[in-house]
Amino acid sequence: MSLIVQKFGGTSVGSIERIQRAAARALATQQAGHDVVVIVSAMSGETNRLLKLASDIAPVPDAREMDALAATGEQVSAALMAIAIQAQGGKARSFLGHQLKILTDSAYTKARIKAIDAQRLHEALAGGKIAVVAGFQGVDDAGNITTLGRGGSDTSAVAIAAAVGAECEIYTDVDGVYTTDPNICKTARKIERISYEEMLELASLGAKVLQIRSVEVAMKYGVPVHVRSSFSDVPGTWVVSEEQSLESVTVTGVALDRNEARVMLVGVDDKPGVVAQIFGALAEENISVDMIIQNAPSYGLETRGTSGEVKADVTFTVGKADLPRAKLVMEKISSGVRAMSVRYEEDIVKVSIVGLGMRTHAGVAARMFQLLAAEGINIQAISTSEIKISCLVSTKYAELAVRALHDGFGLGGKA
Amino acid sequence: MSLIVQKFGGTSVGSIERIQRAAARALATQQAGHDVVVIVSAMSGETNRLLKLASDIAPVPDAREMDALAATGEQVSAALMAIAIQAQGGKARSFLGHQLKILTDSAYTKARIKAIDAQRLHEALAGGKIAVVAGFQGVDDAGNITTLGRGGSDTSAVAIAAAVGAECEIYTDVDGVYTTDPNICKTARKIERISYEEMLELASLGAKVLQIRSVEVAMKYGVPVHVRSSFSDVPGTWVVSEEQSLESVTVTGVALDRNEARVMLVGVDDKPGVVAQIFGALAEENISVDMIIQNAPSYGLETRGTSGEVKADVTFTVGKADLPRAKLVMEKISSGVRAMSVRYEEDIVKVSIVGLGMRTHAGVAARMFQLLAAEGINIQAISTSEIKISCLVSTKYAELAVRALHDGFGLGGKA
Incomplete structure (x- = not known):
């Protein structure tokens, strides 16, 4: 007998019928001889409904109250799931x-999450119960309700x-x-096993199957996750x-x-502190930066400013939604870092x-190239990490590039 | 400066606009120099929505899970009210x-409710905050969520x-x-002040403005309540x-x-234990009885059974919805108490x-008579208590009886 945690997302508990189906699966797992802990999300659409109620009242509602509000979605699902299992x-x-x-x-x-007291779970399991846990929520030291994003x-x-x-x-x-x-890409194939590290890179790159932090936690504690x-x-x-x-694929x-x-x-001063100044200003405005590419000046061929000083180009990417705010930041700092010009490009993937x-x-x-x-x-x-290589290309090539790489690296199934 | 508790019911928080209006009232009360604690119900319709979700899954859902489910309604209202006050x-x-x-x-x-720890309320009030409390809910010793009905x-x-x-x-x-x-009754008039005792009798008789238990608690602790x-x-x-x-009205x-x-x-044996047997059987089936009238046999004119034993009539009332079950109980026990007949009447008020x-x-x-x-x-x-007299009359006389008594006792306004 082993212990299995089953998490059902919003679409998997999105209606009475789906809750009943998920309950049947949990029960079948228990009847197969396992102890079962079920984690539930809010019914699909519910979190958005709740957040809209709040945003109808205040443009930026208090975060503590937002969490008390949003946490009700999972509470409803947890109670209904327990009722469905009992039924x-x-x-x-x-x-x-x-x-x-x-x-x-x-x-x-x-x-x-800092800690979980598993005692009450073990008590419930020892009593032959399926433990149904409201996901997404916790409490802080003072008993305030918190949510995990x-x-x-x-x-x-x-x-x-x-x-x-x-x-x-x-x-x-x-x-x-x-x-x-x-x-x-029609030849896309389901991956049977993937490492935490690869999953982290894929999740952050848009294959949004698992919340990134859950993969980090799974990696830290060696929890096998079956999506x-x-x-x-x-x-x-x-x-x-x-x-x-x-x-053993590459x-x-x-x-x-x-x-x-x-x-x-283009052409910022190539001296210590300049890059820190650029990205410090962005961080102050809470703008997340993804790729950062700086070409070290190759001496002899380097760009030079009007006074003969060494120049470098710094390229970075931000979320499209953050671009207007990033532009404001650049306007403020570009003269300080003595940039010769700033160029923006949205038409890329x-x-x-x-x-x-x-x-x-x-x-x-x-x-790849x-x-x-x-x-x-x-x-x-281009930017690279140990297990990832990313290229920016023109938007019109998006699908073509994906297919070329996918099939070129032999990822395609036999379809 | 005084401390005022303001409770807003389901219709008073039934929409974003109404929540905002209630928030404005609480704020105005605070600005007038009072400390304010707000208690909120679930938005009107929300509790029924939640209970329907549960009853769609199970005809009689587990009570513990029902409470965890239903308590979310007030949690949503409390968070939204806090956000509205902040806004x-x-x-x-x-x-x-x-x-x-x-x-x-x-x-x-x-x-x-067994106890309330007011410490956190006082801390919030001391910080100039309006404390917004989710009504209807509590926790038991083990931390399970409970509701108050x-x-x-x-x-x-x-x-x-x-x-x-x-x-x-x-x-x-x-x-x-x-x-x-x-x-x-067009001449009905709003009562300015009413005693807890009278309110209890009126509430239980159908003037459903306040939950009966709240009046009991108010009476016990001498809390002045302004409806x-x-x-x-x-x-x-x-x-x-x-x-x-x-x-000083009568x-x-x-x-x-x-x-x-x-x-x-009609004509049950007039001896010890008979009445206990009748109402014990009803209680076992969880049927609530309201009026109970037994005519003590007036010796000389008493009814007698075929063997010459003393007989009495016992009349009681039950909720109309409970009548079918009450009939089954009567069928089981009527021969045991040697009733000569049983009569049922639904056409009464x-x-x-x-x-x-x-x-x-x-x-x-x-x-009155x-x-x-x-x-x-x-x-x-007829049945009477210290501060109430009730009469059963035919349904067709309902409104006429109310008007006759209301105006006959001089309750009408000057309208």
């Missing part, structure tokens, strides 16, 4: 954040799985993690530690992000390849 | 049952007022307690202790209850007059 003949008990003592910091709307129920599930030593099933409306977006569909019994994708990640997936805009500061294999396989980057060049796609910027 | 420039903080430690017993769906927010409000030594304003969709139903409209500034009705209840109000059915056991004055004024009952007789209304049964 099917099972034993169940719902638990809220304050009842399980899911202790978080006090960062309302984006709190982080959008998608936070994933993190609740993985953290609880870690606390009780269970594996974690994430039921969602897709049947796993794909090598790329099947809507763009699968709540509408079928087909196995999904296992997110596991690197050693368990069996597929590249695991291709991701596309349409949400970035590029900012290029970021395509990335991700894979543990590229750490040990030389030439992956070169192959060749594949794009063969299609006549110009690369506007 | 109007005030300081506010919401409190849930578990945060205020509104400690109850574990009788889910009808819990009773329909209308329980009234009880929350009065109990909190008692705990902090405040007076209590109940904002609702009527502007006070009337001498009788204005829909029946008034959330849609106007006109003073409502004060519910106060007997000494403060200034109106009869305070006339109530009508259309919901009762009469059961008459109960009219009652209520007033502290009747304790000291002789002849009130006689006057005269007033009814003058209209040709036959009285089918």
